[in-house]
Amino acid sequence: MNRRDFLKSALTIAAFAPVMKLAAGAMAAAGLAPKQEPPSKEKVSRRRYKDTDLTLPLLGFGLMRLPKLRPNDSKIDRVAAKKMIARAFASGVNYFDTAYMYHGGDSENFAGEALSDYPRESYLLASKMPVGMLKTPADTERIFREQLAKCRTGYFDFYLLHNLNRSSWPKAVKFKVWEFLRQQQKEGKIRKLGFSFHDTPEFLQTIVSAHEWDFAQIQLNYLDWTLYRSREQYEILTAKKIPIIIMEPLKGGMLARMNPEARRILHQADPHASIASWGIRYAASLPNVLCVLSGMSAADQVEDNIRTLSPLRELTEEEKKMLLGRVVSAERKSAAIACTGCRYCMPCPADVEIPKIFEIYNRYRARKNRDQFLREYRALGADCDASACVSCGACRSKCPQHLDIPKELAAIAKTFAALNKN
Ligand code: SF4
Ligand code: SF4
Structure with a gap:
């Protein structure tokens, strides 16, 4: 009997019944309970x-x-x-x-x-x-x-x-x-x-x-x-x-x-x-x-x-x-970009790492840590950062948060250029 068949025969559980205790018990009985995890109460x-x-x-x-x-x-x-x-x-x-x-x-x-x-x-x-x-x-x-x-x-x-x-x-x-x-x-x-x-x-x-x-x-x-x-x-x-x-x-x-x-x-x-x-x-x-x-x-x-x-x-x-x-x-005082990181806007034809850029920028707006922002932004590489956006608009209609992505990216590229100069 293979491992899955064993587990299935070890359990006769009505669909949607409260099953977790039984399942955990069967897993343990089969010696398959994840050993690295502490027992959970x-x-x-x-x-x-x-x-x-x-x-x-x-x-x-x-x-x-x-x-x-x-x-x-x-x-x-x-x-x-x-x-x-x-x-x-x-x-x-x-x-x-x-x-x-x-x-x-x-x-x-x-x-x-x-x-x-x-x-x-x-x-x-x-x-x-x-x-x-x-x-x-x-x-x-x-x-x-x-x-x-x-x-x-x-x-x-x-x-x-x-x-x-x-x-x-x-x-x-x-x-x-x-x-x-x-x-x-x-x-x-x-x-x-x-x-x-x-x-x-x-x-x-x-x-x-x-x-x-x-x-x-x-x-x-x-x-x-x-x-x-x-x-x-x-x-x-x-x-x-x-x-x-x-x-x-x-x-x-x-x-x-x-x-x-x-x-x-x-x-x-x-x-x-x-x-x-x-x-x-x-x-x-x-x-x-x-x-x-x-x-x-x-x-x-x-x-x-x-x-x-x-x-x-x-x-x-x-x-x-x-x-x-x-x-x-x-929270709204920091006026961060309302990106949820869902990635529905990806892939971008110009390889812009849209959600990553918004995440880095939001972190900067929340913490005001200029050095961290510059470090994280530079790590994206010039091919994928906000300046690579060609404003084709392909991402805009895909964003469930209705963000004007090219506009936000242009503003972030400007912020980076200004902070990078100083
Ligand atoms: S508008 Fe910019 S970010 Fe959006 S898909 Fe086009 S190039 Fe990519
Ligand atoms: S689709 Fe909108 S909310 Fe989702 S990752 Fe892209 S920019 Fe962020």
Whole structure:
């Protein structure tokens, strides 16, 4: 009997039952529990999907920012990433969110490879149809089959139309993407069918009125609550009784860094809490939220998130007021660029490292460390820095944050030139 068959026969688990304890036990019994990880006592809080037996961990593992072998390419450090998954699994984090284009297409391969160490019934897997990449209606089926093969699964627990907005939606309608996926759901290849969304609340109304949706995934965090109108989106979905999965609870890491003034306020409020924990708690405290995704890229982030949600301490009214008031005002003073690092704008035909440049610049705006900025910016190389942008505009329409990327890059190139002179 091979290792997978052994595990499968060792476990008879009803789909979606609370499985983590059993799975961990079977792994240990098989001598397969990751030996390098300490035994974990804490379990992440879970939320129930409507009135069913299905529960999701409040922390979901986003597989879009896995540790990389080298900073400037997309190759996943599989050894480090698998250890992080084992650690998360041991604390009940069994929701994994991948997508066709994450890590240049390798995230789904990695998900299939890493999760094949665990019984299929013990985890919940989400992936997404890249509507923006479809060229013909036939691509929908071709990509869906490819995804099942890459993820080494016969079904997805959660499946989304990826990044619906007013430019991708007409294509989704024309190619009948929802209809195709609904058929897959009827055939048992999808359990819950939803969509991820980056646009205005007005446009969200159009999408939720078009079909029956089992869930929706939106960008929500305390900085975007009013700025990006996340609150209105949350309210629209809640009124329609559509459960929500949260992405970007830390705004691509921005709410884990923060400027010194915002950090000071948070530290005073709770000296023992990490800066990132406030963003995770904010999203998880909302009652219509099923799961908060975190694109974890290092072991300490996994530890911190698990600590934050084991169990969830809901925010008090005072804490919410502090975040939405003093902390947001302090953070906005540094007027950083609202890039979340999603990389939807990449690749750039001129090889400009757009998200990396914004990350370096945002760090400079928050910390005002000129030497660090110059060092990091120079390390990009003149072929990939902001001055390499030829203003073709190809990236602009792809950015879910609606950033005027060429304009921001031109301003950064100027800042670099000025600081470099002095
Ligand atoms: S506008 Fe600049 S950054 Fe954007 S795709 Fe074109 S060259 Fe690249
Ligand atoms: S510039 Fe926009 S599309 Fe590109 S990484 Fe940042 S948020 Fe994503």
